[in-house]
Amino acid sequence: MRSVEEHQAVVDGLLPAMPAETVPLAEAHGRVLARDVVAQVPLPGFDNSAMDGYAGRWAELAAADGSPVRLPVAEDIPAGRTDVVPLAPGTVHRIMTGAPLPPGADVVVPVELTDAGTEVVEIRARPPIGSHLRAAGEDIAAGTMALSAGAPLAAAQLGLAAAVGVTELSVRSRPRVLILSTGSELVAPGRPLARGQIYESNSVLLAAAVEEAGGIPRRLHFVPDDVDQFLATVRAELAGADLLVTSGGVSAGAYEVVKDAFATLGTVEFGKVAMQPGGPQGAGTVDGVPVVTLPGNPVSAFVSFEVFVRPALRRALGHASPHRLRAPARLTSSLRSPAGRRQFLRGRYDAGEVSQVGGPGSHLVAHLARANCLVVVPEDVTELPAGAAVDVVLIEGALQ
Numbered sequence: 519m520r521s522v523e524e525h526q527a528v529v530d531g532l533l534p535a536m537p538a539e540t541v542p543l544a545e546a547h548g549r550v551l552a553r554d555v556v557a558q559v560p561l562p563g564f565d566n567s568a569m570d571g572y573a574g575r576w577a578e579l580a581a582a583d584g585s586p587v588r589l590p591v592a593e594d595i596p597a598g599r600t601d602v603v604p605l606a607p608g609t610v611h612r613i614m615t616g617a618p619l620p621p622g623a624d625v626v627v628p629v630e631l632t633d634a635g636t637e638v639v640e641i642r643a644r645p646p647i648g649s650h651l652r653a654a655g656e657d658i659a660a661g662t663m664a665l666s667a668g669a670p671l672a673a674a675q676l677g678l679a680a681a682v683g684v685t686e687l688s689v690r691s692r693p694r695v696l697i698l699s700t701g702s703e704l705v706a707p708g709r710p711l712a713r714g715q716i717y718e719s720n721s722v723l724l725a726a727a728v729e730e731a732g733g734i735p736r737r738l739h740f741v742p743d744d745v746d747q748f749l750a751t752v753r754a755e756l757a758g759a760d761l762l763v764t765s766g767g768v769s770a771g772a773y774e775v776v777k778d779a780f781a782t783l784g785t786v787e788f789g790k791v792a793m794q795p796g797g798p799q800g801a802g803t804v805d806g807v808p809v810v811t812l813p814g815n816p817v818s819a820f821v822s823f824e825v826f827v828r829p830a831l832r833r834a835l836g837h838a839s840p841h842r843l844r845a846p847a848r849l850t851s852s853l854r855s856p857a858g859r860r861q862f863l864r865g866r867y868d869a870g871e872v873s874q875v876g877g878p879g880s881h882l883v884a885h886l887a888r889a890n891c892l893v894v895v896p897e898d899v900t901e902l903p904a905g906a907a908v909d910v911v912l913i914e915g916a917l918q
């Protein structure tokens with residue numbers, strides 16, 4: 519039996535790094551940066567005011583006895599003013615948030631501490647020297663790294679790229695992932711069910727998981743447990759794909775369509791991985807296209823995708839951190855786990871505590887939908903009391 523790490527390495531090895539492409543900034547959301555972005559301008563770009571108020575010389579803004587001072591307002595500097603007028607001694611400039619600080623000023627007095635005068639202003643209180651100033655380059659200096667290759671591009675990263683004047687970004691191409699569910703019991707949602715039939719759900723689950731991992735999913739119409747039909751679908755659709763993910767048909771039954779079909783096509787190898795759920799797994803290539811075969815139970819398909827496919831896709835996308843965030847947590851109740859298997863139980867994590875959501879059954883998709891983490895129980899642990907420390911894998915958040 520393979521370990522989790524061994525099968526992860528096999529799946530990782532199937533997926534080469536995706537090539538880079540250049541896209542306009544607005545289309546880079548959710549992508550992974552392929553090349554470092556160096557700031558061409560500093561941020562802030564110039565010394566400026568953090569408040570609406572008056573720029574002045576600190577030493578001139580208080581009388582010896584602490585009473586208010588009155589000073590002429592020599593200039594009005596709204597944000598966007600581009601000429602440079604130094605602050606003459608004995609005067610202040612009215613200044614708005616984000617407007618350039620006049621040379622000579624060393625403090626901004628917020629308008630609330632004045633009488634808001636436009637010709638002459640009364641300064642009623644003096645903040646400490648240097649208050650309400652934003653220094654050029656204090657956020658990032660020109661010529662330094664703004665974003666490094668491997669960064670996922672979410673709102674903040676795109677905002678920074680725009681702030682340093684970038685119009686397009688080099689990102690990794692998104693892998694095209696085919697998804698093929700198998701099972702003669704499957705019926706498309708929206709149609710009536712006969713006894714013994716179920717709605718096909720894995721392809722929707724896996725397509726969403728592919729998208730969240732950064733790939734472009736394409737759901738193929740599911741096929742029954744019929745080797746010829748399965749092979750015809752695979753042969754017709756495989757060209758141009760970066761990965762094929764199948765669900766179902768890989769355990770020990772009499773009609774294991776995926777196992778039987780790939781015995782005649784490609785190099786897909788099947789075996790058991792020391793984990794639960796997700797024991798039966800397969801991986802290999804067909805016509806040079808990587809293939810990963812996931813077990814059909816919905817929770818098994820989800821967990822297998824999380825453990826094997828997601829990190830491989832993210833590594834191929836050049837992600838600096840291909841794995842989910844993990845957190846240490848205390849169990850709110852005791853649990854049991856099979857010996858020799860790493861168990862990934864569904865849980866809800868909050869503030870350092872985790873509660874199990876449903877039992878270990880890999881058909882419990884409603885419980886899966888309420889979970890926000892997987893509770894990882896190591897292979898050599900069979901029992902844990904309430905309060906025991908465990909590791910949880912946080913499964914919420916597409917780009918984390």
Ligand SMILES: Nc1nc2c(c(=O)[nH]1)N[C@H]1C(S)=C(S)[C@@H](COP(=O)(O)OP(=O)(O)OC[C@H]3O[C@@H](n4cnc5c(N)ncnc54)[C@H](O)[C@@H]3O)O[C@H]1N2
Nearest residue numbers: 699701718719720766767768769770797813814815816818
């Ligand atoms: N004798 C043994 N039986 C089983 C073993 C074993 O080792 N020996 N392993 C069990 C484990 S663990 C799993 S997981 C499943 C994996 O089986 P398959 O990958 O062959 O999947 P199926 O038999 O096709 O389906 C399992 C289960 O999931 C439902 N399913 C399948 N596809 C979908 C879909 N697209 N949407 C929704 N639900 C789906 C299916 O109806 C079954 O209930 O095998 C165990 N058995």
Ligand code: MOO
Nearest residue numbers: 795796797818880
């Ligand atoms: O290992 Mo199966 O994947 O439990 O349900």
